[in-house]
Amino acid sequence: MVAGPKLRVSKACEAFLQLADSCGYAIAGMPLTKSLVPEDHPHFIGTYGNAFCGEIVETADASLFVGLVFDDFKSIGDTLLFRKNKAIVVEPERVLIPNGPIFGCVLMKYFLEALSKKLERNTTAYENHNRIYVPELEALPKSDYTEDTVG
Numbered sequence: 001m002v003a004g005p006k007l008r009v010s011k012a013c014e015a016f017l018q019l020a021d022s023c024g025y026a027i028a029g030m031p032l033t034k035s036l037v038p039e040d041h042p043h044f045i046g047t048y049g050n051a052f053c054g055e056i057v058e059t060a061d062a063s064l065f066v067g068l069v070f071d072d073f074k075s076i077g078d079t080l081l082f083r084k085n086k087a088i089v090v091e092p093e094r095v096l097i098p099n100g101p102i103f104g105c106v107l108m109k110y111f112l113e114a115l116s117k118k119l120e121r122n123t124t125a126y127e128n129h130n131r132i133y134v135p136e137l138e139a140l141p142k143s144d145y146t147e148d149t150v151g
Contacts, residue, residue, distance in 0.1 A: 001025045002048045002057060004068030005032040006108070010092040015112035016066055017041065022116040026125040028053045030068060045129045056129045066090045067108060 001020060007013050013036050020027045020043055028048040029037035037044065046053035057063055065087055089096040095103045095111055 001027045001064045001066060002068065003027065003029045003033045003037045003066055005030065005036070006067030006069065006092050007033065007036050008067075010067060010108040012067065012109040012112055015109045015116070019112045019116040019119075022121070023119040024121045024123040024126065025064070026056055026129055028057060032069075043123070043126045045126065052129065052132050055132070056125050059128075060086070060125055062086045062088065064088050064090065066112065067092065 001016070003016055007016055016027075017038075019025075020041065024043065026043050026045045027037060027041060028045050030048055034047075045056055048054060048057055063086060067090065085098045087098055090108050090111060092108050093105065095106050097103070
């Protein structure tokens with residue numbers, strides 16, 4: 001699940017987190033959602049666009065994009081590689097199903113609340129994110145450089 005900036009105007013932040021808690025899916029945010037998605041949430045995997053988070057979103061069987069704005073600036077110059085044919089897009093007043101219908105007059109908040117009661121818990125994406133190995137960084141050796149050595 002990827003959160004976008006339209007969560008705020010739709011007053012659906014709590015519904016998004018309720019859905020995240022009930023289904024166990026990994027959650028990510030776009031760069032403009034830093035204050036909307038708590039980074040201390042148990043299933044938060046980062047900002048969509050970085051390597052590890054992007055890998056999880058882009059290899060998922062399906063993705064739920066909630067309140068996103070798809071333009072060149074916000075989608076990192078159109079470099080996001082998610083599969084549009086597997087992306088359910090929830091906008092403030094409609095839901096777009098890939099290769100299927102578009103449901104209008106559906107408020108984001110109410111859709112997320114209803115969806116949280118229907119989905120089965122599945123933590124696979126979050127578990128896959130936790131399996132990604134990131135080696136510990138080592139400090140660089142101290143340099144002999146000082147301001148006095150500059151010619």
